[in-house]
Amino acid sequence: MxxxxxxxxxxxxxxxxxxxxxxxxxxxxxxxxxILVAVGPREPLLFLLGLGGIAGLLGGGARIWLGARFFALPAWARIALALLITAGTCAAFLAALALPGKIYWATAAPLVGVAGLALLAGSVTGPGPGPNNSSKPTPLRGAA
Structure with missing residues (x-):
């Protein structure tokens, strides 16, 4: 899947x-x-929410920009980007804690959260093997 x-x-x-x-x-x-990161010293939870949002923007942007080349990265880099996307997805859904309900639903935060979930699911494993588009005829087996 x-x-x-x-x-x-x-x-x-x-x-x-x-x-x-x-x-x-x-x-x-x-x-x-x-702004939430700037408020950090007074409100640690808002600071973490802002930091998660920035991390998600960076991780999601990198995943989108890399495309299928993402799976050619070393395992540690793929895990790091997946963690950044996870932080951003959580921040997008938890933004309701920092914003009043009507304002939260008027922003792009829920859409960004769903897009983050799609990116995260698309980063778990690479695409499956595609069809063999070889133009060669069936190889001759047993021919010497």
Missing amino acids: FSTIASWVDRKSVRALLAAVAVLATVMLGPFAF
């Missing part, structure tokens, strides 16, 4: 849609995340 999601996420059209969501999130939620 995860390989199917990975191949779906790595399609050019889906990556373009996810990139549009990432740009929207950066414009609408990025400044909010930086």
